[in-house]
Amino acid sequence: MKNNNFRTFQGYMKQEEHLLSASMEDYLEMIYRLSKDTGFTRINELSEALNVHPPSATRMVQKLGLMNLLQYERYGVIILRAEGKKLGELLLLRHNIIEAFFRLIGAKAETLLAETEKVEHTLSDETVKCFEQFIAFIEENPDVLIRFKNFKVE
Amino acid sequence: MKNNNFRTFQGYMKQEEHLLSASMEDYLEMIYRLSKDTGFTRINELSEALNVHPPSATRMVQKLGLMNLLQYERYGVIILRAEGKKLGELLLLRHNIIEAFFRLIGAKAETLLAETEKVEHTLSDETVKCFEQFIAFIEENPDVLIRFKNFKVE
DNA sequence: GTATCATTTTAGGCATTGCTAATTTTTTTA
DNA sequence: TAAAAAAATTAGCAATGCCTAAAATGATAC
Structure with a gap:
């Protein structure tokens, strides 16, 4: 068996120059759902929708903010930027x-x-x-x- | 959006009483492939086939050993037990x-x-x-x- | 305006699974 | 059989993303 192409699950998930991890995709998709009508969402709503605890949502939202996918300030509302909106819609x-x-x-x-x-x-x-x-x-x-x-x- | 059924990717992967993680499944499946003909495989062969470094394979093989899915002793060969063989085949x-x-x-x-x-x-x-x-x-x-x-x- | 309550953040921990570096054991070679 | 090479292990670190507990901030009620 000299086939060099196998990887572990994690190996595959890393290998690709994936802009977004699986979790990032989940958050972004859910933010898109939640803010579709109102234009924004909040940490609380997001964490509830994804069944994670608020600190987890905070951290991820901060990360997505650093990637310029959304607009967010401490204790504020979450608003998708153009790029994040586009991705969310695709997701x-x-x-x-x-x-x-x-x-x-x-x-x-x-x-x-x-x-x-x-x-x-x-x-x-x-x-x-x-x-x-x-x-x-x-x-x-x-x-x-x-x-x-x-x-x-x- | 009061739908309580969404989870993050990791949330889903944990939630199930999954006996095996994705990585464990990968290792087990590959061990099954590699030992199909000869009846055994080795750390080196396994780590090469999965494109991971040997220490990663060692650790996982030890873990699968503790789960009684395979038979392994330090520096020895890897041989699937009945349960591991059955799972590997299914995988x-x-x-x-x-x-x-x-x-x-x-x-x-x-x-x-x-x-x-x-x-x-x-x-x-x-x-x-x-x-x-x-x-x-x-x-x-x-x-x-x-x-x-x-x-x-x- | 201040006290209370709700929301959010920070800090720190845990599990998984990868890595590298250094050591140990086994195998091969001479 | 002793030295060298190969294989495997141990130890320790990194990244991800979850958690809990405690602190900070914001909103509400009086």
Whole structure:
């Protein structure tokens, strides 16, 4: 076995010149959700939504602030900057594509959210695009889905 | 947004009574691969295969040893115990299902391995089963794949 | 305006898993 | 069998991101 291409999970996650870690992506996506209507969110709301304790949210928000993805001052409100907004929107879009795709192929509803939240950090743009194309394909060819469902019953 | 079900990536990865962390799964899967023919492997071979440095492999192997997944003594060979073998086999099986599925829907060959290695730690058994069923479905209905490919061209 | 309450921050700790440097053990070679 | 080389271990550090406890700040009520 001279195949030099394997890595551990962490090895892969580091290797890429990922601008954002998985956690950063989670925070950014959630900030985008929460501030979509009102234009802002707060540490408390954010930490509750993500089921982390406030100090964890504070630290991450400070970090995202240093990266110029959002605007934040101590004890203040969290407002996405243009770049952060753009990323957040993409992240949410990606999330929705993956979720829709999993639903299509029959993933259990109970685990759908957790599944999507985990997977979304690990898929390449190309593969997400494949998911997207498959969704569009099924929309135009609903008979395929029916055949698949029948196949599964057997 | 009172939905209490979101978590950060790490939140999800911890939450489950996961016997094995993502890294543990990687090591176990690789040990299984490497010892499949010969019945054993070594720290050096393992660390090279996973692109980590030997001390990292030593530590993880010791940990897996404490979990009774493998048999190991200082400076010795690594031999999977029954439980470790069973898990390793399942992990490799899962890996292959996911890889085959991604290939089917058209994931880029260059990123296929990395993609699979990352995703495999984040999918539920049910979803992997969906992948498996889809593969079987396409095998029995190759016309669907042709239609999908044609659809993508447009 | 001050006391209370809620929110947020700071400080410090923990677990994981990677790394390097130095040491120990094993294997090979001469 | 003794010296050299290779392999593996130990020890200690780093980064990430979570936590708790205590302090600081802000908002509210009287």
